[in-house]
Amino acid sequence: MIHPAELKLLRTALATLAEGYEDLPPFTADFDAEAAAQVLQRVAKRMHDNYPYYHPQYAGQMLKPPHAIARIAYAISLWVNPNNHALDGGRASSAMEKECIVDLGRMYGWDSPLGHLTGGGTMANLEALWVANKLHPGKKIIASQQAHNTHRRICDVLGARFSAVSVAGNGRMDVAAIEAELRTGDVGTIVATLGNTGLGAVDSLPEILELAAHYGARVHVDAAYGGYFGLATELADEARSSFDCLGQVDSIVVDPHKHGLQPYGCGCILFRSADVGRFYKHESPYTYFSSAELHLGEISLECSRAGASAVALWATQQLFPLEKGGQLSQWLDNSLLAARGLWQRLTDSEYYQPLMRPELDIVVYAVNAPDALEASSRARRVFELAAKKDLHLAMMQLPVDLVRPYHPELEANSETVTCLRSVLMKPEHIEWLEQIGGILDDCGREVTSAVRESG
Numbered sequence: 001m002i003h004p005a006e007l008k009l010l011r012t013a014l015a016t017l018a019e020g021y022e023d024l025p026p027f028t029a030d031f032d033a034e035a036a037a038q039v040l041q042r043v044a045k046r047m048h049d050n051y052p053y054y055h056p057q058y059a060g061q062m063l064k065p066p067h068a069i070a071r072i073a074y075a076i077s078l079w080v081n082p083n084n085h086a087l088d089g090g091r092a093s094s095a096m097e098k099e100c101i102v103d104l105g106r107m108y109g110w111d112s113p114l115g116h117l118t119g120g121g122t123m124a125n126l127e128a129l130w131v132a133n134k135l136h137p138g139k140k141i142i143a144s145q146q147a148h149n150t151h152r153r154i155c156d157v158l159g160a161r162f163s164a165v166s167v168a169g170n171g172r173m174d175v176a177a178i179e180a181e182l183r184t185g186d187v188g189t190i191v192a193t194l195g196n197t198g199l200g201a202v203d204s205l206p207e208i209l210e211l212a213a214h215y216g217a218r219v220h221v222d223a224a225y226g227g228y229f230g231l232a233t234e235l236a237d238e239a240r241s242s243f244d245c246l247g248q249v250d251s252i253v254v255d256p257h258k259h260g261l262q263p264y265g266c267g268c269i270l271f272r273s274a275d276v277g278r279f280y281k282h283e284s285p286y287t288y289f290s291s292a293e294l295h296l297g298e299i300s301l302e303c304s305r306a307g308a309s310a311v312a313l314w315a316t317q318q319l320f321p322l323e324k325g326g327q328l329s330q331w332l333d334n335s336l337l338a339a340r341g342l343w344q345r346l347t348d349s350e351y352y353q354p355l356m357r358p359e360l361d362i363v364v365y366a367v368n369a370p371d372a373l374e375a376s377s378r379a380r381r382v383f384e385l386a387a388k389k390d391l392h393l394a395m396m397q398l399p400v401d402l403v404r405p406y407h408p409e410l411e412a413n414s415e416t417v418t419c420l421r422s423v424l425m426k427p428e429h430i431e432w433l434e435q436i437g438g439i440l441d442d443c444g445r446e447v448t449s450a451v452r453e454s455g
C-alpha cells in the first residue's frame with residue numbers, strides 16, 4: 001500500500017523546505033508527541049473501515065489513488081499551509097496554480113484562458129453556470145438526463161431555469177431533443193458532458209456546437225470526469241471528434257482529483273474568454289493588500305482554498321506533462337483498453353449483459369435474468385458476493401428503457417433495473433482483467449445456480 005521510497009522522499013524534501021526558514025530566530029511549536037501517537041494509532045485503525053480504493057480489485061466507483069508525487073508534494077506544503085485565496089496567503093502556491101492553469105488550458109488549445117482551481121467539480125460547475133446565467137439572464141440551462149445531478153441543483157441555487165434532455169440508447173444527449181429545446185428560443189446555455197458520471201458516455205460535441213452556433217446558445221462542457229481523455233490515443237472516432245473540438249466551447253470543468261492523479265479537493269474551471277472576469281469584480285478591504293498582481297480570490301467564488309492542491313498538481317504536471325503519448329496518456333489508454341476488455345469478456349459471459357460499449361473507462365452491466373426485478377436482485381447479490389471475494393463493484397439504477405435495447409428478452413416488470421458498474425480508472429486494471437473477470441464469473445455462476453436450486 002505504501003511504497004517504501006515515499007516517506008524518505010518526504011523527509012528529504014521537508015529538510016530542504018526548512019532550510020528556507022533558517023534565518024529566523026529558532027521557533028518550533030510544542031506538541032505532546034506521546035498523546036498524539038495514541039490518537040494516531042486509533043486514526044490508523046479507524047481508517048481500516050474503507051474499501052481498498054488503492055487496489056486494482058477495487059473496481060467500483062470513481063475512486064483513484066493520488067499519485068505518490070501528489071501525495072508527497074501536498075504533504076510538504078502542509079508545513080507552510082498556504083491559502084490560495086490571496087498572494088498574502090500563498091505566493092509560491094498561487095504562482096504554481098497559475099502555471100497549472102496555463103498547462104491545463106493548453107491541453108484544450110487555449111493560450112490565455114481565465115481559470116483557477118476549485119474545491120471540486122461542483123464548485124467549478126457552479127462558477128461556469130453562474131457566469132452563463134449572467135450572460136443569458138432568464139434563459140434556460142439544459143443538460144443531459146445523464147448529466148451530473150449537480151447541474152439541476154446549481155440552477156436551483158442560482159434561481160436559473162433548468163431542463164434535462166433525454167438520452168439516446170448510447171447514453172449520449174439526444175441531439176434531436178436538444179434542437180427541440182433550442183427551437184423554443186428559450187435556451188441560453190447547453191451543458192455538454194464529456195464522460196458522464198454514470199455511463200462514461202461522451203455527448204456529441206461537434207453537433208452540439210453546430211446547434212449552439214445556429215441558435216445563439218452558450219456551450220459549457222462538464223468534463224469533470226473525462227477532461228483528460230483528449231490526451232489518450234485509443235479513443236474511438238466519435239469520442240475523439242468530441243474531444244478534438246473542446247477548444248471551441250465557452251467554458252470547461254475538469255477535475256484533477258478524478259483522472260489527474262490528485263487527492264480530493266482539486267477541481268478546475270476554465271473560461272475561454274478572460275473577459276468574463278468582469279463578473280467577479282468585488283471590493284474586499286481585508287484581502288488584497290500586498291500587490292497589484294492578480295490574486296486568485298479576485299477571480300473565484302470560493303475564498304480560502306488549499307494552496308496544497310496547487311502544489312500537488314504542479315508537482316504532478318512537472319513529472320507527467322499533459323502530452324499526448326506521454327505517461328499520463330498511456331495510463332489513460334490502459335483504462336480505455338481495460339474497459340473494452342471487460343466489456344468484451346462480459347459480452348461473452350453467460351451470466352452478464354453489458355450495456356453500451358464503453359466510450360471511456362466505465363463498464364455498466366446487467367446480470368442476466370428473465371425480468372427487471374430479478375436482474376436487480378441478482379445484481380445486488382453479485383455485488384455482495386464479489387465483496388466477500390475482495391472484488392469491489394458499484395451499483396447503478398437505470399431506467400428499464402435504457403437497458404432493454406441491450407437485453408431485449410428482459411421483461412420490464414419494473415421502471416428501473418439495478419446494474420453493476422465498474423470504473424476502471426487505475427492504470428493497473430488492465431493487468432488485473434483476468435482476475436476480475438474470473439471472480440465475476442464465479443459470482444455469476446453462484447448467484448445463478450442458487451436461483452436454480454431455490455426455483
Ligand SMILES: *Cc1c(COP(=O)(O)O)cnc(C)c1O
Pocket residue numbers: 119120121122123125148150193195196197222223224225255267
Ligand atoms: C464528479 C463529477 C462532478 C462533481 O464533481 P465533484 O468533484 O465531485 O464535486 C460533476 N460532473 C461530472 C461529470 C462528474 O463526473
